[in-house]
Every structure is written in structure tokens, then in C-alpha cells.
Amino acid sequence: xxxxxxxxxxxxxxxxxxxxxxxxxxxxxxxxxxxxxxxxxxxxxxxxxxxxxxxxxxxxxxxxxxxxxxxxxxxxxxxxxxxxxxxxxxxxxxxxxxxxxxxxxxxxxxxxxxxxxxxxxxxxxxxxxxxxxxxxxxxxxxxxxxxxxxxxxxxxxxxxxxxxxxxxxxxxxxxxxxxxxxxxxxxxxxxxxxxxxxxxxxxxxxxxxxxxxxxxxxxxxxxxxxxxxxxxxxxxxxxxxxxxxxxxxxxxxxxxxxxxxxxxxxxxxxxxxxxxxxxxxxxxxxxxxxxxxxxxxxxxxxxxxxxxxxxxxxxxxxxxxxxxxxxxxxxxxxxxxxxxxxxxxxxxxxxxxxxxxxxxxxxxxxxxxxxxxxxxxxxxxxxxxxxxxxxxxxxxxxxxxxxxxxxxxxxxxxxxxxxxxxxxxxxxxxxxxxxx
Amino acid sequence: xxxxxxxxxxxxxxxxxxxxxxxxxxxxxxxxxxxxxxxxxxxxxxxxxxxxxxxxxxxxxxxxxxxxxxxxxxxxxxxxxxxxxxxxxxxxxxxxxxxxxxxxxxxxxxxxxxxxxxxxxxxxxxxxxxxxxxxxxxxxxxxxxxxxxxxxxxxxxxxxxxxxxxxxxxxxxxxxxxxxxxxxxxxxxxxxxxxxxxxxxxxxxxxxxxxxxxxxxxxxxxxxxxxxxxxxxxxxxxxxxxxxxxxxxxxxxxxxxxxxxxxxxxxxxxxxxxxxxxxxxxxxxxxxxxxxxxxxxxxxxxxxxxxxxxxxxxxxxxxxxxxxxxxxxxxxxxxxxxxxxxxxxxxxxxxxxxxxxxxxxxxxxxxxxxxxxxxxxxxxxxxxxxxxxxxxxxxxxxxxxxxxxxxxxxxxxxxxxxxxxxxxxxxxxxxxxxxx
Numbered sequence: 001x002x003x004x005x006x007x008x009x010x011x012x013x014x015x016x017x018x019x020x021x022x023x024x025x026x027x028x029x030x031x032x033x034x035x036x037x038x039x040x041x042x043x044x045x046x047x048x049x050x051x052x053x054x055x056x057x058x059x060x061x062x063x064x065x066x067x068x069x070x071x072x073x074x075x076x077x078x079x080x081x082x083x084x085x086x087x088x089x090x091x092x093x094x095x096x097x098x099x100x101x102x103x104x105x106x107x108x109x110x111x112x113x114x115x116x117x118x119x120x121x122x123x124x125x126x127x128x129x130x131x132x133x134x135x136x137x138x139x140x141x142x143x144x145x146x147x148x149x150x151x152x153x154x155x156x157x158x159x160x161x162x163x164x165x166x167x168x169x170x171x172x173x174x175x176x177x178x179x180x181x182x183x184x185x186x187x188x189x190x191x192x193x194x195x196x197x198x199x200x201x202x203x204x205x206x207x208x209x210x211x212x213x214x215x216x217x218x219x220x221x222x223x224x225x226x227x228x229x230x231x232x233x234x235x236x237x238x239x240x241x242x243x244x245x246x247x248x249x250x251x252x253x254x255x256x257x258x259x260x261x262x263x264x265x266x267x268x269x270x271x272x273x274x275x276x277x278x279x280x281x282x283x284x285x286x287x288x289x290x291x292x293x294x295x296x297x298x299x300x301x302x303x304x305x306x307x308x309x310x311x312x313x314x315x316x317x318x319x320x321x322x323x324x325x326x327x328x329x330x331x332x333x334x335x336x337x338x339x340x341x342x343x344x345x346x347x348x349x350x351x352x353x354x355x356x357x358x359x360x361x362x363x364x365x366x367x368x369x370x371x372x373x374x375x376x377x378x379x380x381x382x383x384x385x386x387x388x389x390x391x392x393x394x395x396x397x398x399x400x401x402x403x404x405x406x407x408x409x410x411x412x413x414x415x416x417x418x419x420x421x422x423x424x425x426x427x428x429x430x431x432x433x434x435x436x
Numbered sequence: 437x438x439x440x441x442x443x444x445x446x447x448x449x450x451x452x453x454x455x456x457x458x459x460x461x462x463x464x465x466x467x468x469x470x471x472x473x474x475x476x477x478x479x480x481x482x483x484x485x486x487x488x489x490x491x492x493x494x495x496x497x498x499x500x501x502x503x504x505x506x507x508x509x510x511x512x513x514x515x516x517x518x519x520x521x522x523x524x525x526x527x528x529x530x531x532x533x534x535x536x537x538x539x540x541x542x543x544x545x546x547x548x549x550x551x552x553x554x555x556x557x558x559x560x561x562x563x564x565x566x567x568x569x570x571x572x573x574x575x576x577x578x579x580x581x582x583x584x585x586x587x588x589x590x591x592x593x594x595x596x597x598x599x600x601x602x603x604x605x606x607x608x609x610x611x612x613x614x615x616x617x618x619x620x621x622x623x624x625x626x627x628x629x630x631x632x633x634x635x636x637x638x639x640x641x642x643x644x645x646x647x648x649x650x651x652x653x654x655x656x657x658x659x660x661x662x663x664x665x666x667x668x669x670x671x672x673x674x675x676x677x678x679x680x681x682x683x684x685x686x687x688x689x690x691x692x693x694x695x696x697x698x699x700x701x702x703x704x705x706x707x708x709x710x711x712x713x714x715x716x717x718x719x720x721x722x723x724x725x726x727x728x729x730x731x732x733x734x735x736x737x738x739x740x741x742x743x744x745x746x747x748x749x750x751x752x753x754x755x756x757x758x759x760x761x762x763x764x765x766x767x768x769x770x771x772x773x774x775x776x777x778x779x780x781x782x783x784x785x786x787x788x789x790x791x792x793x794x795x796x797x798x799x800x801x802x803x804x805x806x807x808x809x810x811x812x813x814x815x816x817x818x819x820x821x822x823x824x825x826x827x828x829x830x831x832x833x834x835x836x837x838x839x840x841x842x843x844x845x846x847x848x849x850x851x852x853x854x855x856x857x858x859x860x861x862x863x864x865x866x867x868x869x870x871x872x
Binding site: 086089092093104118121122124126127140142209210227228230231235250256257260262290294295296300338342343345346347348350351352354357358360361362365367368369372373377379380381382383385387391393395396398399403406407408409410412413416419421422423428429 | 536692696698700731789796821829833844845
């Protein structure tokens with residue numbers, strides 16, 4: 001199988017690695033302009049614009065935006081209709097995802113100082129969250145669970161889900177997942193027009209406080225443009241896996257783990273780091289054999305050729321250093337003592353520990369979220385979580401004594417910044433001798 | 437004093453309130469284009485571009501970018517040079533801010549399921565954070581503390597601060613604050629070129645993972661454009677205060693509290709809600725009298741006229757409802773039982789409890805951060821905090837038994853999504869009878 005072979009001993013390895021992992025999301029000026037036009041139009045004309053864009057982009061004629069609403073009865077019908085095995089798997093996955101995310105929930109806290117002054121942080125859920133779920137060919141029910149459940153656990157009052165129905169077709173498993181996750185309102189609309197409706201509100205689509213979920217280039221650009229008006233999660237790049245293996249895992253397992261990422265699309269990135277040159281060859285052989293048995297062989301071959309790599313490292317320490325440089329979305333440590341090694345990882349979206357933890361388990365049902373930072377953004381961002389649907393308000397309650405003492409600090413600082421009203425507002429709270 | 441008077445009993449009150457609080461940050465296409473040019477140029481030419489833009493925008497000629505670095509000795513010299521009262525105030529403020537933020541620090545956690553599977557979240561600090569601090573006339577040492585200390589508490593390895601020095605002039609209190617906060621590297625450069633240097637790195641300015649801090653329209657636009665390559669905090673709008681008062685606080689205090697926001701700039705917003713019409717008049721009288729005693733009277737009059745308001749409400753319940761609609765950056769509850777009322781607040785950047793807690797104390801030294809969400813973004817975002825400088829990696833470590841059970845859930849879901857490599861990667865981990 002055609003892919004890139006590297007060795008950390010190569011003189012130009014650092015440059016080769018940088019070139020391999022480089023991903024510049026070049027924003028397309030034409031896309032940006034078209035999206036801006038759609039946003040403005042939906043903001044201005046609401047439902048009427050939504051109906052028109054849906055006809056144009058989803059080849060779907062409806063007489064009114066109300067026809068785009070998918071009722072709770074339709075969600076429940078889909079849940080009843082899908083095969084039992086799938087329903088049970090969705091329910092089991094949802095239970096595990098819910099249980100893990102409950103551990104992320106943050107509570108309000110406060111403390112009182114000796115003089116009676118209260119300081120703290122009040123944590124509240126968002127009022128309303130919008131979830132974008134891609135429709136059509138790449139309809140992923142698991143994404144419904146992963147986006148909706150953290151919002152649900154956070155206590156978001158209303159979860160609005162949008163998903164396009166090209167030609168009017170909806171995916172039963174997506175509807176079933178929405179039923180299980182407890183989505184409050186499902187509107188079958190997609191693209192930049194759906195993002196616009198969530199950001200500005202229309203008669204049919206309520207305006208939300210934050211929009212999360214993956215989408216194509218138009219959806220991503222629309223999210224970027226409405227950022228500020230509403231919150232957004234992240235702008236995702238192509239999916240990535242980095243496997244660190246000591247050469248003792250079944251090569252078939254590692255080959256298939258790499259493929260589970262490569263099969264997503266031609267730009268997905270799958271990289272293996274191993275100190276054992278022979279083992280790398282065994283994995284390459286396994287890849288060649290296994291690829292022929294897979295439906296998505298063509299995609300896999302393209303992504304392994306364009307963006308995949310098998311890299312020989314000096315030892316596991318060096319592998320961990322490289323993992324920290326790559327800051328991969330998914331990092332598999334297919335090695336002994338993976339828990340101990342994981343403590344040396346500074347940057348990764350999710351860390352999969354040991355030979356029995358393939359990324360695919362995390363994608364569906366282990367519990368943690370599968371919406372993860374890509375393109376090295378794990379250097380500064382986190383998996384989607386309950387914390388994305390909660391926000392904090394600082395609490396400050398000064399006792400008269402506390403206020404008086406603090407005003408003595410604030411006043412010279414405010415005057416140093418030439419903000420006299422600040423200074424005098426503080427000074428009003430200084431205890432005069434007459435107050436004592 | 438000219439300002440807007442409203443009454444919630446007015447038929448069109450909701451529309452009036454919406455018009456009053458509307459703030460659309462219209463992005464200027466020309467600014468966006470100029471910023472894009474600067475970003476590209478600094479990304480390409482590094483230090484040379486930095487030196488040129490500094491000459492052009494800061495009227496400051498240096499022969500090399502190294503001359504822009506402000507050494508630790510200069511920071512310490514400034515700290516020794518400022519008046520004792522100011523130094524002690526800065527140190528006291530820093531100690532309180534540090535102590536409050538330590539409560540925000542999040543720790544890694546994990547738990548083990550009955551079959552031995554480990555799930556958790558590993559929390560790590562950013563490697564490197566960049567802090568933008570405005571220079572020149574509006575140089576705020578308090579902003580140095582508020583931006584740098586959360587990063588320090590988070591355990592960020594290296595804090596890079598940038599701040600312009602127009603005409604070569606630096607503010608001693610800003611330097612002193614940087615010394616106290618423990619800034620690792622201070623480079624006297626500003627504008628979009630400073631943001632570019634932090635995002636892409638130059639020989640003199642190391643590339644960072646996240647850029648925080650306030651700035652003018654060029655800085656804000658630059659942050660928006662580099663978002664994705666690096667993390668950013670928020671794009672701040674004009675500062676706001678909303679005071680809810682029952683009419684029992686000294687009117688002078690409330691007038692000055694409103695001014696402490698209005699004095700920031702002509703677009704700042706100060707609003708008072710009170711059920712007592714007479715009290716509103718008393719505050720208006722106090723405002724007229726006090727304004728004449730303040731240096732920034734002109735700014736105060738303009739901002740009160742353009743964006744300020746005195747609003748008569750039916751009762752405190754209604755005031756709280758309106759506070760939740762406005763979602764103000766600063767919310768003062770100058771009422772009895774403020775702690776109890778605060779529990780009904782769903783959206784606010786910071787809540788100031790009781791008559792002895794003016795916003796100014798929070799701006800400098802109470803402990804919580806003064807970088808807060810503006811323009812109703814408190815609906816979905818939080819004060820700057822330690823959590824902005826930490827990120828999370830999911831931990832998943834399956835035992836052989838756990839993997840086998842989870843694979844049974846993942847496999848039908850993956851096949852339902854037509855992702856066969858995902859399914860087979862999971863299925864490899866199913867225990868065969870032969871393994872038992």
C-alpha cells in the first residue's frame with residue numbers, strides 16, 4: 001500500500017514531519033461571500049428564505065417552513081422502526097456517554113473571607129443550544145448522541161437540532177438517536193441557511209445561544225461568521241489518528257485501527273510510530289491484505305497515500321515526544337503500561353490506552369465524546385463536553401469591612417489608570433470614622 | 437444629565453430596550469483586508485516586518501527586533517521606581533486575584549469500571565500563552581494582572597506579553613505589573629502585527645498556543661482571523677454595567693457606580709433599574725452634580741446620552757427578569773438579600789452583591805477576573821479564567837473484557853453508518869471462545 005515511510009534518524013525528519021502534518025484550512029473567499037449573503041438573507045427574511053434555500057440546495061419543495069419540522073411522533077416512530085440490535089446499541093451507547101459526561105458537570109462554588117466578603121462562581125446552563133447534524137450520505141447517529149447528550153447533562157433548557165433532508169429523505173437511525181438523546185425540536189434544514197436560522201431565529205427555528213456540530217465547508221464558514229453573535233464549538237479539520245506501538249500488538253489490529261480513520265475521507269490522516277522496522281513492514285503487509293476486503297478501499301488508499309505515514313522511531317520516549325509535537329485528535333498507545341506513558345502526553349484530543357482500546361470504541365460508546373480537536377488544536381482546546389454548555393458568572397459580595405479594605409487597594413490603582421469615577425465609586429465605600 | 441428614561445409599563449418597552457442594548461459589531465471590510473495583509477506579511481517576513489510596522493504605526497525606529505524586547509531588569513526597575521502605595525496596591529491585588537483563581541484550577545480525574553476499564557480526563561496547561569496589553573493612553577496595569585495571573589495559576593510554561601510603546605514610551609505601572617505577575621517575556625510591539633507575531637512566531641516573538649487580552653479594532657480583527665491557528669479568548673464589545681437598586685442605597689453611590697462604567701468610553705453602557713420613580717430622579721440629580729467634578733465628564737455625558745438609561749420597573753422580580761434579558765457584563769444588585777436574588781440570575785458576566793460592592797472593586801482587586809463577556813455574550817460565555825489556559829484530553833483504557841463488551845455495541849452502530857473499518861477494528865477485540 002502506497003504511503004509515506006519516515007525514520008526519525010533522517011537528517012530532515014523534522015521538516016518531513018512538519019510537511020506531513022501541515023494542514024492549512026485556506027478559507028475560500030467565494031464561499032465566504034456566498035455564506036455571508038445567505039446569512040443576511042435569512043436574518044432578514046426568515047422562514048421564507050429558509051424555504052427557498054432548502055428548495056435550491058436540498059432539492060426539496062415545501063409550501064411552508066412548518067413542513068420542515070420533524071415531530072416527536074416521527075422520531076419515536078423511527079426508534080420503533082429500526083432493527084432491535086441497532087436500537088439497543090444506540091441506547092447502550094447513550095447510557096454510557098451520559099454517565100461519563102455527568103462527571104464533567106461543574107457546580108457553583110463560593111467561599112467567605114474572614115471579614116464576611118463572599119467570592120465565588122455561579123455556574124448555569126445555556127438556555128438554548130443548536131446542534132448541526134450532517135444529513136444525506138454521511139448521516140451519523142453517533143454524532144447526534146455526542147452533541148446532544150452533553151447539552152442535556154448540562155441542563156440546557158431546549159436543544160434544537162437541524163439536519164438537512166436532501167430530496168426529503170431522512171435517516172431513521174439519526175431520528176432514533178434524536179429521540180433517545182431527548183432533542184426538543186428537530187428541523188430538517190441544513191447548510192449555511194440552517195446555521196443562520198439558529199443564530200438569528202426565524203418563526204420556525206428559535207434563536208439559540210450556541211451552535212455545535214460538524215458540517216461541510218459552508219456550515220463551517222457560517223459558524224465562523226456567526227461566532228460572537230452566538231457561541232460555536234470548534235471548526236473541525238480532517239480526522240486524524242496517531243498510533244504508538246511497541247511492535248507487540250497483532251499487526252492486523254493496528255492496520256485496521258489506522259483504516260478506521262483513513263476510511264473517513266481522502267484527507268483523513270493515519271500515522272503509526274514504532275521502534276521496530278520489521279513490525280512496520282508487517283503492518284504494511286496487513287494493510288495491503290485487509291484493504292482489499294473493505295468497501296471503502298479507494299478512500300483508504302488515497303488517504304494513506306496522501307496523508308498517511310509509517311514512522312520508525314528510536315524508542316518509545318521519542319515516540320511520545322513526537323506525539324506531543326503532532327498533538328493528534330486520536331492517540332492510541334498500543335503498548336505496555338499505557339497508563340503510565342499517558343502521563344507524559346501533553347497534547348491530544350483523546351488518548352486510547354493499551355492494545356484493547358481501538359479508537360472505534362471511543363467513536364461510539366466508551367463514554368467520552370468523539371467531537372475532538374483536530375489539526376494540532378489539542379494544543380489549546382478540548383473535547384466537546386458538558387463545560388461547553390455551561391457558563392460561569394463571578395460572584396462578589398463585600399461586607400462593609402471588606403469593601404472598605406478593598407477600596408484602599410482599588411483607589412490608588414484606579415487613579416494610576418486615570419479612572420477617577422472608578423476610584424471615587426470605591427472610595428464611597430471606605431468606612432469613615434463617623435461610621436465606626 | 438441627558439439620558440434615556442424608560443418605564444416597563446410603556447407599551448413599546450420591549451422594543452425600546454432592544455434598541456437601547458443593541459450592539460452590532462459591524463466588521464469593517466477595509467480593516468479586515470488591511471489586517472489580513474499585515475498577518476500575511478509578518479507570517480512571511482517575521483522580525484523584519486515587525487520592525488517596519490512598528491516604525492509606521494508606533495512612530496518608533498529600532499534597528500532590530502531585539503530592541504523591542506523589554507528585559508526582566510527593566511520590569512524590576514519599574515517595580516522599584518513606582519510609588520510605594522501603587523506597588524503595594526498592585527501586590528495586594530495580585531495576591532487576591534491569584535488566590536481566587538486557584539479555586540478555578542481543574543484537576544485530572546478518572547474512574548475504573550467493574551470490568552477494569554478506565555475512563556477519565558487528563559487536564560494539562562497550555563505550553564505558551566500570549567497576552568496583549570494595550571499601550572499608550574489607555575495602559576491598564578490591572579489588565580496585565582487579570583490576563584497573566586490565570587495563565588500562571590494554570591501552570592502555563594511561558595507567558596509572552598506584547599504591548600505597544602508609541603514613540604518608545606512605556607508605562608511604568610504596566611511594567612511593574614508584568615514583573616509582579618511573572619510574565620516570562622515582554623515584547624514592546626502592538627497592533628495586528630503583534631497578534632501575527634504571536635500566532636506565527638518570529639525570531640524574536642515565540643509562537644504561542646492562545647492569545648488573550650483586549651485591544652483596538654485592528655487587534656480584535658487580527659485575533660478573529662488567527663482563531664483556529666491559535667486559541668483566542670473573546671472579542672470584547674463596549675463595557676457595560678446594569679445596576680438593580682431598590683431605592684435604598686445612597687444615590688451618590690449609584691450615580692458614581694454608573695459613571696465608573698460610563699467613563700470608559702463614549703460607547704460604554706450604564707443602566708439603572710429601580711421600582712422607585714423618586715429615587716431615579718435623585719440619582720439623576722446626583723449624576724448631574726457629580727459629573728461636574730470628574731475629569732472625564734465629557735465622555736460620561738456622551739455615553740450616558742447615547743447608551744445610558746434610567747428605567748422604572750414594577751418590582752424587583754421584574755428587574756431580575758430584565759437583567760436576564762440584558763445579560764450584562766457587570767450586574768450590581770444594590771438591594772437587600774442580594775445573595776438570594778442572585779440565584780435567579782441566569783446570565784451575567786459578574787454579579788456584585790449588595791450596596792457595598794461597587795463594580796470598581798471587582799475591576800481591580802476583589803479577586804475574580806475583570807475580563808468579562810460583553811454584549812449579552814454572557815448568555816454563552818464566561819469570565820476569563822484558569823480554565824482558559826487548561827485543556828483536557830479524554831482517557832479511555834479498555835480491559836480485554838471491557839473492550840469485548842463495548843465492541844458488541846460499537847459494531848452494529850459502525851455498520852449502521854457504513855464505516856466497516858471502524859466495525860472490524862472493534863470486532864478484532866471481541867473475545868473468541870478460544871481466548872477464554
